[in-house]
Amino acid sequence: MSQPLVFIDGDQGTTGLQIHARLGGRRDVRLFALPAESRKDARLRAEAINSADIALLCLPDDAARDAVASIRNPAVRVIDASSAHRTHPDWVYGLAELNPGQAGRIAQARRVSNPGCYPTGAIALLRPLIAAGLVPADYPLAIHAVSGYSGGGRSVVEGYENSDAQPALRLYGLALTHKHVPEIQQHAGLLERPVFVPAYGAYRQGIVLTVALHLGRLAKGVDAARLHGCLVEAYQDARHVQVAPLQPQMAELDPQALNGTDGLRLSVHGHPDHGQVLLAAVLDNLGKGAAGAAVQNLDLMLA
Template sequence: MKKKIFVDGLSGTTGLGINERLSKYDNIELIKIDYDKRRDINERKKCLNEADLVFLCLPDEAAREAVSLVTNPSTKIIDASTAHRTISGWTYGLPELSPSHKEEIKNSKRVSNPGCHATAFVLSLYPLIKNNIMPADYPVSCQSITGYSGGGKNLIEKYEDKNKDNPYTKAPRPYSLGLNHKHLKEMMVHTGLVNSPIFLPIVANYYKGLATIIPIHTSLLNKKLKGKELYNVLAHHYKNQKFVKVMPYIDEESLGDYKYIFDGGLDITACNDTNLAEIFVIGNDEKNISMIITRLDNLGKGASGAAIQNMNLMLGYEEDLNL
């Protein structure tokens, strides 16, 4: 029997991405709502409760409202908003963190889809804090650069405005300068950090692709590991994962011959149109510093791809089906 799926909030970038990916399935039935009834609460409630699984691609308050409308105890929900990522009773949808994370997703009826920046950040640091290599009070700083699609339809329109004096296209733009980005709580809760990281996201004039950049003073770690040893921790932790890859170690000696380096730098769009997250560890042991760079498609593993991966697990499909 086909599973019934409803996407609430189909017009945004994440909703559209999920809908496109769902078109590859022949074992599901999409519940559709008339465009002029998409804000009709009774019509939405009907669709929500008919579904075996619902994707919520809505602003936070609207997502909370949608959850309150679900009275069918069998309906499973994947919420792509920020609303439930740190709420008790909801499972965090990043299965690569541990076998228990994956099992919880498989058995959950309420899964919160991670944020794009948070996905890369949490993947980078979770193994280090979990293994007591990085102290929970380590003074973490992180820059994250992303394409403008991460800002949704409104920001896309601003960047794609063809006005020659368009200020959005002149240079990369640091934002969230109040140091209170909406992903921060999620980053702390799901890594185990006790202090807020200094997090500076930057949006640039390209459509999609994201990378978090986290510098590490290895002398401040609980275990004074060299760069290659840090790499080994991450490589071991993610060794059996289909969608998280720890790339070969980089140091000053290997930099010139490293095939993933593009003209002296790293291409942060290389995971676009995939559900991959790729982690790079770069070390300079002479200076006791290392760096972790994690890249992904902010619309893929950072949004709709992750949602489909979670759906596959929740419905008992192969995790990588149609991904």
């Protein structure tokens, strides 16, 4: 059997470069990307995507939609790293740890939408707790996250790496219309739209994301230990997700702790006297938050 042909459309972007580097030395796939002078040629791009066994789209949302619309070959399978199809009912959501059957659905899918970096942490924390009834689906959630500047794409990366005048921390999304919110709401199982406050820090990559809970708003008997136990059970067989021990409590979280890996580390921090719990996730926005997840999904589809 010949090696599957994998076409990367958008291989010069932040995610595309990472995926290309990860796949470049592999012998189980044939890797293909258009040369620089052909990347904006719609005819050549359509020919390339229709000749592929699997196409990896590392494009802006509108360009990803156009790429999918150009597919005429029914055998072509797609992994879309943009946010264009993450809430689309006809696409399989590419978070393999979403539930026990998700990896199998990804393996069989024709169309897979790669998760966003922030949603990966938020959904991994919230979905098991909501599914178990420990956190109400209508809880008024606020989610805060700080990412390395590589999460902002090429223009933000160039701004930080070519100028000393960039702020140490840049809060954005203040209009409360961030495109990741519908993705978080849908795949976490939330009935209410969460408030999401993202930020970029003056470091290249790595995310720390937190969700605060008041125990008085949860069902009687729900505490940090029960929330932690639910997460431990949900991810006990997950290769890329680890749940930190509840004790001893960590004094701080380093957003860069998992850089260069495909890991996602979840933790629960509680203060029983105050009736408060903080859920936290740490991941590499270029690893499990982007290229790592895309390669994980590719491997499932090739199996």
